[in-house]
Amino acid sequence: METANKTVKELAVEVPGAARLFEKLGIDYCCGGGVALSEACGKAGLSVEAVLSSLEAARQEPAPENDWSRGPLAALANHIVEKHHTFTKAETIRLESLFAKVCSVHATRHAELAEMQARFSEMANELRTHMMKEERILFPYLAALEQAAAEKRALPRAMFGSVENPVRQMIKEHDSAGDALHALCEASRGYTAPDDACASYRELYRSLEAFEADLHTHVHLENNILFPRALQMEAAAA
Template sequence: MTTLQEKTVADVVTDNIKAAHIFKKHGIDFCCGGGISIKKACEKAKIDPAMLEAELLGLDVIQDRTKDYNSWKLDFLTDHIINIHHTYVEENSPLLLQYAQRVNHVHGHHYTELGQIETLVKQVVQELASHMKKEELILFPFIKKLVKAEREGGDIPAIHFGTVENPIKMMEAEHEEAGEILRQIAKLSNNFTPPKGACNTYRAFYAKLDEFEQDLHQHVHLENNILFPKALNLEKKLKKS
């Protein structure tokens, strides 16, 4: 039986296109140079094959999406959003930009929509980076102060933006803008479906776009449908007390 390290890079990517993202991260060519074994590729890239194997084996670990987020304290939920979803965007944005530029450079002359997709990818990455900083530096710290005031019986902290509703409305509008950009990308890419015979880099790019959109949907759901309404209600409750 062939071990994972004995399989070729190309075979692993063919079996699971998400493996391309791991190879890309470690500088391993999975497209034109993917005909060598993972062990050999690790030797060339000077990385530990056991470490790479562990990452590959963890690709299909099913994450528990049935958590009862609605029962979580708001300060804990903000930390979860930052640690899981903000971190995901920060870690995957550079890879997405590299894919967009590479695929457009190589295939854009034939598939003209790739130029538009690259522009839109740059736009959504920039907008999300700015958006997340506003949440991390302004909105989320204030929500944590509201939680602390409720827990300790203190007053609502003084803020320059009047009420928590104002930054929330801004964040919701920015969520809609980011979602619209990804809807445009989905339309241009035929719902992230690469053309027949597309190379592994092309396929990996569209797979990563699909994954990126799915993460954003979960990210926005936690904020728009759970965190924000509860923060608004908490502020109103504290004002009445």
């Protein structure tokens, strides 16, 4: 049962396909991934043995094309920006428009929609500021840190002191986004559209579910891989 005692986030990094499995099972592997697998299974009402069996099958999957636990930090940061930041920026705009359209027709019969719209808009604005800070400040510094470490030069000076300081704030903001999406999922009964939902209503819920899944991967790459590696690199080079 050694695997059951490992944290979910450790397994998400270590086992090919684990993150995809956890997403399917509803196990939080990004913001709340710091708990043991056995505890996570208990919270989700899942059999530890069944999940371990599925994990063992996931271990046999081919390794991903990009092993971000080993590649350059700058390449991982670029991947996050190009794939996940780009998606998040475009989808928040599209989803805000969908919310406005759906609320204008259905909010009188489904009171939860107005609260969901406000919660999503608040989260979207916070995420835009969050990504801007990463793209303009943190990620460029991590690239400079990596280059200095490779060339055995003194670490670049940063206005925020240790990398630990902005990383702590980024994780806090990730948690806030995760809480918002959890609330949206609950308010929508697991993104289940009501019987009288029109095509736009159903598209809104389908897209919110896809948005949440992408954010889970996005946060996993930062919280569980990029940030820990950056902290280790800074400590080793100090």
